[in-house]
Amino acid sequence: KNEVEQSPQNLTAQEGEFITINCSYSVGISALHWLQQHPGGGIVSLFMLSSGKKKHGRLIATINIQEKHSSLHITASHPRDSAVYICAVRDSGTYKYIFGTGTRLKVLA
Amino acid sequence: GAVVSQHPSRVICKSGTSVKIECRSLDFQATTMFWYRQFPKKSLMLMATSNEGSKATYEQGVEKDKFLINHASLTLSTLTVTSAHPEDSSFYICSARTGHEQYFGPGTRLTVT
Numbered sequence: 555k556n557e558v559e560q561s562p563q564n565l566t567a568q569e570g571e572f573i574t575i576n577c578s579y580s581v582g583i584s585a586l587h588w589l590q591q592h593p594g595g596g597i598v599s600l601f602m603l604s605s606g607k608k609k610h611g612r613l614i615a616t617i618n619i620q621e622k623h624s625s626l627h628i629t630a631s632h633p634r635d636s637a638v639y640i641c642a643v644r645d646s647g648t649y650k651y652i653f654g655t656g657t658r659l660k661v662l663a
Numbered sequence: 664g665a666v667v668s669q670h671p672s673r674v675i676c677k678s679g680t681s682v683k684i685e686c687r688s689l690d691f692q693a694t695t696m697f698w699y700r701q702f703p704k705k706s707l708m709l710m711a712t713s714n715e716g717s718k719a720t721y722e723q724g725v726e727k728d729k730f731l732i733n734h735a736s737l738t739l740s741t742l743t744v745t746s747a748h749p750e751d752s753s754f755y756i757c758s759a760r761t762g763h764e765q766y767f768g769p770g771t772r773l774t775v776t
Contacts, residue, residue, distance in 0.1 A: 558706075589767060595701075595754050596672065596769045640706070644765065651697075651758070651765070653706035 557581050560641050560654035567661050573628040575657045577641030580622065584649070588615050588626050589640040591656070600626070600639075631661045666690060667759045667768040675774045676747050683743045684771045686757030692737035693759035698730075701754040701770075710755075713740055747775040 558579045567573055577586070588600040601608050601615040603624065608615050612631075617624040628635055641654040666689040676682045686696060695714050699707040711727075713719035713734035721727045729751075731743040740759075744751050756770040 556706075584763070585765070587765075587767070591770075595772045597756060597767055598769070599767050602764070642707070650709060651707075655704075655706045 556655070557652050558641055558643055558654040560639075560657050562657060563655070564658045565660070567631050567659070569632060569661055569663050571631050571661075573631050573635075573659065573661075575626045575628075575639050575641075575659070577624045577626070577643075577654055578622060579624075579641075579643045579652070581643065581652065582646040583619075583622075583643040584646040585644040586617055586624050587642040587644075587651075588624075589642060591638040591640060593637070597640075628659075633661045633663050636660050667693075667757065667766045669755075669757055669768040669771050671771060672769065673772045673774075675776060677776055678748055680747055681743055681745045682747055682773060683741050684755055684757075684773070686740045686742070686759065686768055688738045688759040688761070688766070691759075691761045693740075693761055694737070695760040696734055696740040697758040697760070697765075698732060698740075698742050699756045699758065701756065707756060710742075744773065747773075749775045751775050 561576045586603045590598045603617045612629045614627040638656040640656045642651045668687045670685045698710045701707045710725045711719045711721045713732050715734050719732035734740040752775045757768040
C-alpha cells in the first residue's frame with residue numbers, strides 16, 4: 555500500500571462541474587502540497603498546506619490532519635483545468651517528500 | 664510567492680553526450696535543493712539532496728557518477744547527466760527549501776536519442 559493514495563486516478567468532467575480530488579496519507583506530515591502537471595510535463599505548485607483551508611481563484615484545498623486527508627476542489631471547471639494533479643506530503647520524521655501517483659483530470663467543453 | 668526556475672525546460676541530446684540542467688531559486692536563498700525524477704505514469708522519486716557547498720546525498724540506486732549534482736551557491740544547483748543513454752529520458756524536477764518552506768520547479772523533459 556502506498557503511503558500517499560489519491561482518488562480517483564482518472565476523472566472526466568463536463569465544463570462547469572464541481573470537482574473534488576482526494577489525498578489520503580499514512581505517515582505523520584509537516585506539510586502537504588498540491589501540484590498541477592500539464593500535458594508536456596510542466597509542474598505548477600498550487601498550494602502548500604499544513605492546516606485548515608486555502609483558496610486561490612476557483613481552487614480550494616483543505617486538510618484534516620487528524621484524519622490524514624486532504625482534498626482539492628475545483629469550482630466551475632474549465633477545459634484548461636485538464637491536467638494531472640499530484641498530492642505530495644513531507645514526512646515529519648524524514649523531512650522527505652512522498653508523492654501520490656496523481657489524478658488525471660479531463661474537462662470536456 | 665517564491666519561485667524556482669529550471670533551464671532548459673526541454674532538451675534533446677544524443678546518446679553518449681552529457682547534458683546539464685540548472686535549477687535556480689529566484690527570490691530566496693535555498694539551503695537545500697532536491698532533484699526528483701518522474702518515470703512515465705509513476706510518482707516522483709527523489710534522486711538526491713544537496714546542501715550548498717557540500718556533496719550531494721544520493722538515494723539508494725541512483726548512480727552518483729552518472730548524475731552529477733553541484734550546489735555552487737544558495738540560489739543555484741545543477742544536475743549533469745553524463746554519458747546519456749535513452750533510458751535516462753525522463754522528466755527531472757528540482758525543489759528548493761528555505762527554512763520550513765519548500766518550492767518546486769517546473770521540470771525539465773530530457774530526451775536522449
